[in-house]
Amino acid sequence: MPAVDLAGLGLDEGGHLLVARALAGLAAGERLTVTGRHPALRLHLAAWCRAHGHQLAGDDDLTVVRGDADDRRWAGAVRAGDAAGVPSPRADLGWGLAARGALVEAGGPPLGARWSEREHVWADIAPQLYAAAAASQWDPATAVDWAVPVDGVPAEVERAVVQLMTYLVENEQAALIIPARLLSQLHPHYREVMQLLASQAADEARHVEVFTRRALLSGGPLGTSSAGGRASLQTLLDEPDFTTASFLLSVLGEGTFLDLLRFIAEHAPDQVTADVTRLAVRDEARHVAFGVAHTAHLAAADKSYLSTLRQAVERRHSALQDTAGLNAEVFDSLVVLAAGSWSPEAISLGWRAVRDLQSRMDEGRRRRLAYIGFPDDEAAELSALHTRNFM
């Protein structure tokens, strides 16, 4: 008969582990002899067996008859997909929060996740993008030299910088809330996407911080927030679908922002402004890469999805048709930033620089739309419908 010796170990100090391990190798109904010197061993073993569905037999020796409760507990268990391989096409809500690849006991509360199909959330590049995001986290306290003075910046240009920072904070707050909301509805089986969205939200949190700090550097009040700009961002928050939200935010909005941030960095009148916008560009590029890859992944699997994306752009455009779109003060600030002064010659140069910026933004959007699968003419048409508010 199989046997296990506990020596002097009691079941109140881990002895049950040895008994359970020995029982695990037996079938229900098979017997195990337990020996040991602990004075309360029989009492302990009787109580432990009762609680675990085993039977304690034998008056002189200690014999445990293995019960079948453990077998029954795991009878309906399934693996939550494959830990090392690609995620499953459908993630069972019954897997709940179990790790991918874990053996999941049946029962327990089902997850309330909305996004539980791979096609609706996945991109093959997600694991690499998450790895890149994890490796590129920066500390706002040290990544920017906040001690560099900005008092050399002309007052009118400084006002333009503060207005732009005010506008950026507003946009980054929208860009933080959207991935956070998608994240809360995502089945964690797609963990790389979950991790990526979490890092994206963390990125935006840092951007909110550094843009706020730059705006406050010269000690003045913040700039304005226009109703039209906020209306434009609200349409992003209202987008219910994972892919269309990711498409509008990351492909079109953050894609456009890449050019905007590079523009501000290029024309920055001080080192802090240049640094905070360059740091943000690095992060935003990853967000854009995921949005483009995921949207392209879905569109490749289902060509008809392009029309859903198109409708999302058109819907947003018509919702914003009667609003002002971009805050006029933001546009003016871009011109002043590029001009560097209020002389007519400088303003003329600044004006042309912003016009060039808008055409670069348009080219970028068309390129990304074409990559996703839109024909060139349709890409041009959709790019033109993008919000005047940039994001």
Add this chain to the structure above:
Amino acid sequence: MGVLLGAVAYDPKVVTIWDGFRAWLRECGVDFDYVLYSNYERQVTDLVDGRVDVAWNSPLAWVRARRLAASRGVPLTPVTMRDTDCDLRSVVVVRADSPVRSVGELAGHIVATGAVDSPQATLLPLSLLRAAGLDPEADLAVRRFDVGLGLHGDHIGGERDAARALFAADPADRVDAACMIDSNLLVFGREGTLPAGSVRVLAQTPLYDHCTMTAHGDASPEIARFGELLLGMDYANAELRPLLDLEGLKQWRPPRLSGYAQLEAAVDEAGFYDANGAVTAAGYRP
């Protein structure tokens, strides 16, 4: 008609358990409902009076229900019990370094028990001491930890307080021995209330049985069906398993009434109930 069960709300989980069982039993075609009691005494009188069809009784509640029903000529039918209700023991423990080596040597010492109405931590262990020739009233100082009166010891608090008192920092609060059920001896050891090696088992009761479910009257076909369904509850069923875990069993078993003789004797010795099931314990009013 249907089946109305009475259960004692000794813990909030009782609602979860019986809500879940109710849903499952109704799916199985039994028109089942339940009511909760704040104490076993009221549940027992309602069972005997026929206000509930079936009662989930503590062992002490069974003893009283049997006596009360017999005195009134009301038949009762046992329905089921848990696998974990069979073959339990209670123990009396002392500190490992205690000079007390036998039950007889407890004379003149302080013995901690659970609540006055706890079968496992008061009535049965005190009966064990009586069997060894000690009169708890005269020979010992019994220090009772009355937590959850009326719950018949279902609340673990009294037993845990009794165990803690073995190692009370203030000598005035310290006791020489403590009474508890075997499963709580293990629980208190594992959770650190009684660190490993800190206590010695001085005495243990013979085996006895714990809770039992009892129906009013002769079993109706509905009660019989209800009992069959409980006995058929499968631990492999993912819907039922969490409820069975909460209720502390792997399997319902056919009832047996052979495991209550010790408690019947202990109740008589302590004068807890009279032969007709009236509550006679001094000062016990749940």
